[in-house]
Amino acid sequence: MNDLIDLFIVIFAGLVHGMLQLGISALVLLYHASLGSNIKRKTKELTLNFILGFSLFTGLAISSICFFILVIFGGIMPAAGVMVLFMVLSVLAFFVWFVYYRKKSEGTELWIPRSFAKFITARAQKTDDNVEAFSLGMLIACAEAPFAAALMIAAGNSIVNMPQGLQIISVLVYVIISAAPMWIAQMLINRGKTVVEVQKWRVRNKDFFKIMTGVGFITLAVFLLAFKIMGKS
Numbered sequence: 001m002n003d004l005i006d007l008f009i010v011i012f013a014g015l016v017h018g019m020l021q022l023g024i025s026a027l028v029l030l031y032h033a034s035l036g037s038n039i040k041r042k043t044k045e046l047t048l049n050f051i052l053g054f055s056l057f058t059g060l061a062i063s064s065i066c067f068f069i070l071v072i073f074g075g076i077m078p079a080a081g082v083m084v085l086f087m088v089l090s091v092l093a094f095f096v097w098f099v100y101y102r103k104k105s106e107g108t109e110l111w112i113p114r115s116f117a118k119f120i121t122a123r124a125q126k127t128d129d130n131v132e133a134f135s136l137g138m139l140i141a142c143a144e145a146p147f148a149a150a151l152m153i154a155a156g157n158s159i160v161n162m163p164q165g166l167q168i169i170s171v172l173v174y175v176i177i178s179a180a181p182m183w184i185a186q187m188l189i190n191r192g193k194t195v196v197e198v199q200k201w202r203v204r205n206k207d208f209f210k211i212m213t214g215v216g217f218i219t220l221a222v223f224l225l226a227f228k229i230m231g232k233s
Helices: 002-018 022-034 040-073 079-100 114-126 130-143 145-159 164-190 195-204 206-232
Strands: none
Touching (some): 002 164, 022 040, 022 130, 022 195, 040 130, 040 145, 040 164, 079 145, 079 206, 114 130, 145 206, 164 195
């Protein structure tokens, strides 16, 4: 039963991570820029390397979190630490609702420093090398860290409590789920959807994703409170 609860936390944290949308924003820019000057096969290679870079950074980050939990806490995060995580997730929910998306934007502009956003846009528009696309994917994963770190800590705290064989699988599950929106966007575009159609869909559903992401943070926080704090009492 405990393993199922831990696996649910890993899956749910990965789902919330995937809804942060910064990765899709850069992926769309990469497609938008490269479709005008490169053949479709080259574009597929660029986006594939971008997603792999994002996935590698995410996998390394959550693996490092698991390692530090094992070293610092001996594999069991104390109730006080889980309570702090609960409060951080709750605060992040309100940040997502009121700060993460720019209020005056009619598009899907995310609330990251404008200088950094301009840098990402410039790199995505100029990227024509697989290594650079891979590095950009890692950069995007790093840029999401202020919001994704709490999710990865929640998942990591559950992963270290699983049997050893299931730990590696759980890390892979988290990485795949967190990158799933990018894989889906790539598949849709490769199968005939245009970048404009994908972007219009994002704009139409911006409010939905904003609400659901915040609800996801709150739900995960409550789940940790119920099963990792009160359930251990």
